[in-house]
Amino acid sequence: MRDYLLTLCVTAAVTYLLTGPVRKFAIATGAMPEIRARDVHREPTPRLGGIAMFFGLCAGLLVADHLTNLSSVFELSNEPRALLSGAALIWIIGVLDDKFEIDALIKLGGQMIAAGVMVMQGLTILWIPVPGVGTVSLTSWQGTLLTVAIVVITINAVNFVDGLDGLAAGMVCIAAAAFFLYSYRLWVGNMIEAAAPAALFTAILMGMCLGFLPHNMHPARIFMGDSGSMLIGLVLAGSAISVTGQVDPDTLRIFVYEGSARDATHAMLPVFIPLLLPLTIIAIPVADLVLAIVRRTWKGQSPFAADRGHLHHRLLEIGHSHSRAVLIMYFWSAVFAFGVVGYSVHSASLWIVMVIVGLSAVGLVLLLLPRFTPRAPRWAEAFVPPRYRRRKRPAGTEPEPAHSYAAGSAEADGTAVPGGAEESGGARTRTPEGVNGATAIGGRSRSSERRKAGSRG
Numbered sequence: 001m002r003d004y005l006l007t008l009c010v011t012a013a014v015t016y017l018l019t020g021p022v023r024k025f026a027i028a029t030g031a032m033p034e035i036r037a038r039d040v041h042r043e044p045t046p047r048l049g050g051i052a053m054f055f056g057l058c059a060g061l062l063v064a065d066h067l068t069n070l071s072s073v074f075e076l077s078n079e080p081r082a083l084l085s086g087a088a089l090i091w092i093i094g095v096l097d098d099k100f101e102i103d104a105l106i107k108l109g110g111q112m113i114a115a116g117v118m119v120m121q122g123l124t125i126l127w128i129p130v131p132g133v134g135t136v137s138l139t140s141w142q143g144t145l146l147t148v149a150i151v152v153i154t155i156n157a158v159n160f161v162d163g164l165d166g167l168a169a170g171m172v173c174i175a176a177a178a179f180f181l182y183s184y185r186l187w188v189g190n191m192i193e194a195a196a197p198a199a200l201f202t203a204i205l206m207g208m209c210l211g212f213l214p215h216n217m218h219p220a221r222i223f224m225g226d227s228g229s230m231l232i233g234l235v236l237a238g239s240a241i242s243v244t245g246q247v248d249p250d251t252l253r254i255f256v257y258e259g260s261a262r263d264a265t266h267a268m269l270p271v272f273i274p275l276l277l278p279l280t281i282i283a284i285p286v287a288d289l290v291l292a293i294v295r296r297t298w299k300g301q302s303p304f305a306a307d308r309g310h311l312h313h314r315l316l317e318i319g320h321s322h323s324r325a326v327l328i329m330y331f332w333s334a335v336f337a338f339g340v341v342g343y344s345v346h347s348a349s350l351w352i353v354m355v356i357v358g359l360s361a362v363g364l365v366l367l368l369l370p371r372f373t374p375r376a377p378r379w380a381e382a383f384v385p386p387r388y389r390r391r392k393r394p395a396g397t398e399p400e401p402a403h404s405y406a407a408g409s410a411e412a413d414g415t416a417v418p419g420g421a422e423e424s425g426g427a428r429t430r431t432p433e434g435v436n437g438a439t440a441i442g443g444r445s446r447s448s449e450r451r452k453a454g455s456r457g
Helices: 002-028 050-065 071-077 080-102 104-120 140-161 167-190 192-217 225-245 259-283 282-300 313-315 322-345 350-367 376-385 402-412 444-451
Strands: 125-129 133-136 421-424 425-431
Touching: 002 050, 002 192, 050 071, 050 080, 050 192, 050 402, 071 080, 071 192, 080 104, 080 192, 080 225, 104 140, 104 225, 140 167, 140 225, 140 282, 167 225, 167 322, 192 225, 192 282, 259 313, 282 313, 282 322, 313 322
Parallel strands: none
Antiparallel strands: 125 133, 421 425
C-alpha cells in the first residue's frame, strides 16, 4: 500500500504543478474557445488541461517502475506499456481537438485505433464468466471487438459528463478509488498477481484527478478538454479490461464450491464483480450517454450534436446551484461504486443492502430539494436562514403567489428560477439571456459572446 500511495502522490504533484504552466500555454496559443450556447461558464476558459494529466500519468508509471514492490508489474506484464501507448495516441487526438475542433467521426476513429493499439500489445479481454456455465474463453476477434467497445463507450461516457467544473475529474476519481479497493483486495487478499496492473492503473488515475481538481473546481481556471476527458476515460477502461479479462474466475474456486444453493450463489458473486463493477462506476455517465443519443435521434439530430439536455444541465434547470449539482453527481457515483464493492466483500450481510437503499433515499431527497420550499416551525425561525422563515403579510392583503417566493428563495440561494423569470414590480418578466452557470440556463446572445471572447480567463 505504501508504494501505491507514493505513486499516487507523485502523479498528483506532477499534475498539479504542471497545470499552471499549461494554463498559460493554452492562453498563449489561443486554446480558449468562445462560449457556446450549451456552456454554463461565464467567461472564456483555457483548455488543454489534459497535457498536465498526461505527464502526470507518465511520471506515475516511471516512479512505479523503479519501486521494488511494483516493478514486477512491468516485468511480468506488458499492460503498462499497452496503456501508455493507447493513452499517448488518444491524448494527441484530444490536444488537436481542443485546439482545432476536429470532426466527431475522426475522434471516434481515433478512439478505436487507440483501443486497437492496446489490444495488439496484450491489454484485452480473454474470457468472461457466464452464470450457470462458468468461464467462457473468447476468440481473438470476440475479445478485440468487446475490448474496443468497452474503451469507446467509457471514453465517450466520461467525455459526455464533462460539463460542469470538477464534475468529470471528481466522478472518475471516485470510480477509480472503488476500483482500486477491489483490485487491491484481489491481489493482496487472494494473491492473484493478474490484478496488480489494475490496482496500479487506478492509483495513478486517482493521482491524475486529484492533482487537477484544485485548478478545475468551480469557478474553474482551466478545463481538461477532450485531451483530459478522453485520457482518463481510456485509463479507466484499461483498468476495467485488465481486471476483467486477465483475472481467471476459476482461480477464486467458485465453480467447485460445495454447499447449499444459497451459499453457492453468494460465493459466485466475486466472479461477476469484474463485469458489474466497470458498469456501476460509469453508470451515471453511461446513462447520460444513452439518454443523449436517444434524445438527439428522436429529434432527428446527429447523436454527436451538442445540446443542453445532459443530466448536469437538468440539475441546474430544476434549481440546483453549480456546486450542489456537482456534489449530487459525486454522491450518486459513490453510492453505485462503493455499494457494489461493499456488497462483493460482504454479500451475505443484509445491512449492506439496507445502507445502499438508505443512501439512495437520501440522494433522491437531495435531488428533488429545489422542487419544494421547506418552512421552518415558528420556534426554529431564529436558527434558520431567512428564506426558510414564514413571511408575515399585513392584514387584508392578498397571499403572495407561490412563484414569487420561489424566485426570492432562488435568488437568496444563489440560483435562478428555471426559465430565467423574476419578479419586477409585481409583473413576471424574463431576465436577459446571456448569463450562464449556476444563475441561469438561458442561451447566450451573440453580442455577449463577442464581448467576452476577447477577454482572458
